[in-house]
Amino acid sequence: MADLDPVMLSRIQFAANITFHILFPSITIALGWVLLFFKSRYNAVKDQKWMDAYFFWTKIFALCFALGVVSGITMSFQFGTNWPGFMETVGNIAGPLLGYEVLTAFFLEATFLGVMLFGFRRVPGWVHTLATFLVAFGTTLSAFWIIVLNSWMQTPDGFVMINGQAHATDWFKIIFNPSFPYRLIHMLLASGLTAAFLVAGISAYRWLRGDRTASVMAALKTGVFLGAILIPVQIFVGDLHGLNTLEHQPQKVAAMEGLWDTQAGAPLLLFALPDEKARENKYEIALPKMASLILTHDAQGTVRGLNDFEGNHPPVRPVFMSFRIMIGTGILMLVASWAAGISLLRRNDITRWQGWLLSVMAFSGWVATVAGWYVTEVGRQPWLVTGVLKTADAISPVPAPMIGISLTLYLLTYAFLMVAFISTIYYMARKAGQGGQPAPVSSTEAIVEAIEK
Amino acid sequence: MEIFSNGQWLPLTFAALMGLSMLIYAVLDGYDLGVGVLMRGAPDDEKDIMISSIGPFWDANETWLVLGVGLLLVAFPMAHGIILSSLYLPVALMLIGIILRGVAFDFRMKARAEHKHAWNFAFFFGSLMAAFSQGYMVGSYILGFDHSASGIAFSVLVGLCLVAAYCLIGSGWLIMKTQGGLQRKAVRWARLSLWGTVTGIGLISLTTPLASARIFDKWFAMPGLLYLAPVPIITGILLVMLEYILRKLPLENDRLCWAPFVTTIGIFVLCFVGLAYSFYPYIVPDQLKIVDAASAPESLMILLVGALIVLPCLIGYTFVAYRIFHGKATDLTYD
Numbered sequence A: 001m002a003d004l005d006p007v008m009l010s011r012i013q014f015a016a017n018i019t020f021h022i023l024f025p026s027i028t029i030a031l032g033w034v035l036l037f038f039k040s041r042y043n044a045v046k047d048q049k050w051m052d053a054y055f056f057w058t059k060i061f062a063l064c065f066a067l068g069v070v071s072g073i074t075m076s077f078q079f080g081t082n083w084p085g086f087m088e089t090v091g092n093i094a095g096p097l098l099g100y101e102v103l104t105a106f107f108l109e110a111t112f113l114g115v116m117l118f119g120f121r122r123v124p125g126w127v128h129t130l131a132t133f134l135v136a137f138g139t140t141l142s143a144f145w146i147i148v149l150n151s152w153m154q155t156p157d158g159f160v161m162i163n164g165q166a167h168a169t170d171w172f173k174i175i176f177n178p179s180f181p182y183r184l185i186h187m188l189l190a191s192g193l194t195a196a197f198l199v200a201g202i203s204a205y206r207w208l209r210g211d212r213t214a215s216v217m218a219a220l221k222t223g224v225f226l227g228a229i230l231i232p233v234q235i236f237v238g239d240l241h242g243l244n245t246l247e248h249q250p251q252k253v254a255a256m257e258g259l260w261d262t263q264a265g266a267p268l269l270l271f272a273l274p275d276e277k278a279r280e281n282k283y284e285i286a287l288p289k290m291a292s293l294i295l296t297h298d299a300q301g302t303v304r305g306l307n308d309f310e311g312n313h314p315p316v317r318p319v320f321m322s323f324r325i326m327i328g329t330g331i332l333m334l335v336a337s338w339a340a341g342i343s344l345l346r347r348n349d350i351t352r353w354q355g356w357l358l359s360v361m362a363f364s365g366w367v368a369t370v371a372g373w374y375v376t377e378v379g380r381q382p383w384l385v386t387g388v389l390k391t392a393d394a395i396s397p398v399p400a401p402m403i404g405i406s407l408t409l410y411l412l413t414y415a416f417l418m419v420a421f422i423s424t425i426y427y428m429a430r431k432a433g434q435g436g437q438p439a440p441v442s443s444t445e446a447i448v449e450a451i452e453k
Numbered sequence B: 001m002e003i004f005s006n007g008q009w010l011p012l013t014f015a016a017l018m019g020l021s022m023l024i025y026a027v028l029d030g031y032d033l034g035v036g037v038l039m040r041g042a043p044d045d046e047k048d049i050m051i052s053s054i055g056p057f058w059d060a061n062e063t064w065l066v067l068g069v070g071l072l073l074v075a076f077p078m079a080h081g082i083i084l085s086s087l088y089l090p091v092a093l094m095l096i097g098i099i100l101r102g103v104a105f106d107f108r109m110k111a112r113a114e115h116k117h118a119w120n121f122a123f124f125f126g127s128l129m130a131a132f133s134q135g136y137m138v139g140s141y142i143l144g145f146d147h148s149a150s151g152i153a154f155s156v157l158v159g160l161c162l163v164a165a166y167c168l169i170g171s172g173w174l175i176m177k178t179q180g181g182l183q184r185k186a187v188r189w190a191r192l193s194l195w196g197t198v199t200g201i202g203l204i205s206l207t208t209p210l211a212s213a214r215i216f217d218k219w220f221a222m223p224g225l226l227y228l229a230p231v232p233i234i235t236g237i238l239l240v241m242l243e244y245i246l247r248k249l250p251l252e253n254d255r256l257c258w259a260p261f262v263t264t265i266g267i268f269v270l271c272f273v274g275l276a277y278s279f280y281p282y283i284v285p286d287q288l289k290i291v292d293a294a295s296a297p298e299s300l301m302i303l304l305v306g307a308l309i310v311l312p313c314l315i316g317y318t319f320v321a322y323r324i325f326h327g328k329a330t331d332l333t334y335d
Helices: A006-045 A048-082 A084-118 A125-154 A171-175 A180-208 A214-248 A250-257 A290-296 A316-347 A352-378 A400-433 A444-452 B009-041 B044-054 B058-075 B077-086 B088-110 B113-142 B149-177 B180-211 B213-220 B222-228 B230-248 B259-279 B297-324
Strands: A159-162 A165-168 A268-275 A280-287 A383-385 B282-284
Touching: A006 A048, A006 A125, A006 A180, A006 A214, A006 A352, A006 A400, A048 A084, A048 A180, A048 A214, A048 A400, A048 B058, A048 B077, A048 B088, A084 A125, A084 A165, A084 A171, A084 A383, A084 B058, A084 B077, A084 B297, A125 A171, A125 A180, A125 A383, A165 B297, A180 A214, A180 A316, A180 A352, A180 A400, A214 A250, A214 A290, A214 A316, A214 A352, A250 A290, A250 A316, A250 A352, A268 A290, A268 A316, A316 A352, A400 B088, B009 B044, B009 B058, B009 B113, B009 B149, B009 B180, B009 B259, B009 B297, B044 B088, B044 B113, B044 B149, B044 B180, B058 B077, B058 B088, B058 B297, B077 B088, B077 B282, B088 B113, B113 B149, B113 B180, B149 B180, B149 B259, B180 B213, B180 B230, B180 B259, B213 B222, B213 B259, B222 B230, B230 B259
Parallel strands: none
Antiparallel strands: A159 A165, A268 A280
């Protein structure tokens, strides 16, 4: 362990923490709005199925929220324990952004979550709906601030460097930095898709087990239609985001495309194995001129290659591969949601193979979201803040063996929790199907009583 | 006012806000961590009531830790780096403790019945780990991160005493929020943990001035001694009063069921004032001063504006949440 590089260990630890963390916000940001939708449908039509769906998904929301909160607390400590150079250099900018996140968003969601989860009988119906709204709003606001900071690290603006420290000159430029609008919308849509496929996938799992009550079908439709609407929008926004990256971080796009030499009419690689030592690709499957067409909207357009940035571009293989995993998952999402959506429109039901496909894809949003984050985060290397601070220069003096111990503990904890989380969700889905719940809450009188209070 | 003219008020305001967040955290998460540790001594049906007494609150309680550390990170990045890298392992252990208990809280209600015992244990053990690590960090901070054997022994002792203090405030919470057998049990727990708390207060009060000549002079030189005398005296009175009330509880009609909790908050506040006074103006004991560790004034200013607008709202809706869930705890259901 002692001969392991502390920079590499710290990076692995940060990557492990943030990968585990993002899984849960990527569900809760959008699932909060889905819950508000269920609640509003119930308020509008007073059909019990919406309330049953609300209660089932509230429980899953609570579980995701708890995992998100505790893994998020870990993140706020990592800056100091492992990356003190980050705050020492850009603290004047990152600080207020993180501070605003905690003050405006974190407390809001955490406080009203209690009311939303346990307050149904204790507060009037409208207060409960308001609490549901505030939780959804809080999680989205939280995402806003975090994406501001991340985008600023990718494409910093609105600051000057004085004695090696960044000082803010224009907060509007800091917040609305060049990549921010694209990244925020791309992430919110990613969360929408993650939640949509989770809701559709778990509902399809219940459907396959013969649990086809009105509330299961309502949730299934919500998930499938939400996914079917969002995926084309996401493909469009993702393309805009890519063009924005090409403008501000061309070396990242070159790695995503696996393009070594600058060339006109660059091909689109469907598959390849980039070899960074030899600076070439193996086993290429290419579509001629397509990359130029996509990136410059001209088949003969020039795209800059990695060799223009030698020594100053990200590791190619992880960026290249992650990008293909994200795109591949997106295409699968398009196929699955549209096929199921068409069946639902035509026959008001899905077919068996669609049920299988959706249920296998319950966590496909995680795959695409994490792969996408790897593209953008690994793609920023060797920089921590583009052009301002290199990752290796932000490291803490903590010796490698200590980082090794903490990393091992985190990995064990996360692996254990991941197994527990997924198995519990499927267990809840099976139990709900046996009529075991939501017994105490689904008695119509109790709900009417609470709503009319 | 000298402080205002030389521009030092901004870092000091942030130090005060950070201290306030840490204090609120110690009180709020203190009681729910305490309840977690005490759960080990209760049968299953009482465990459910104990959990439901903290259910709607624990998420928001933990957020005060994020705010406290966030303010340290944001306002004093240099100190944040020094403190957290010196406390590397206890921080990691605390975080894993917080993760375990936070998720166990949800899993124990949702997972298979045969796994419930394991999740209960995870809840207890995570709470214990988090409370102990926090105490260890306080001890290590007091000695200026002394990693010698005696420094570690002292930190371990403070760790154990903080567990006792959290158990005390946790029992106070249970006395207030429960009734019957569980309430009587909580009174017994409170009396036991009071002794650990007194040991901790004594230990820190003796060690702090002995370990640092600067702190010794602050407390025992002449006008200071007079101003400060009320802090230990009132603390002593509150401790005696608490023991007296606990001997009498529970009273008829549940009178004074809130008293142990409120008295314990008073003790926490006084201990905090004593510690804050000892270390001022340093943020890293005897190494780095608050003013020297602060971020650029323009960044602090923009954050202060936000904090002054948001903090009242935040405290306001925290009250609303406590108001909604006031009264005795019942079984927790998602309805």
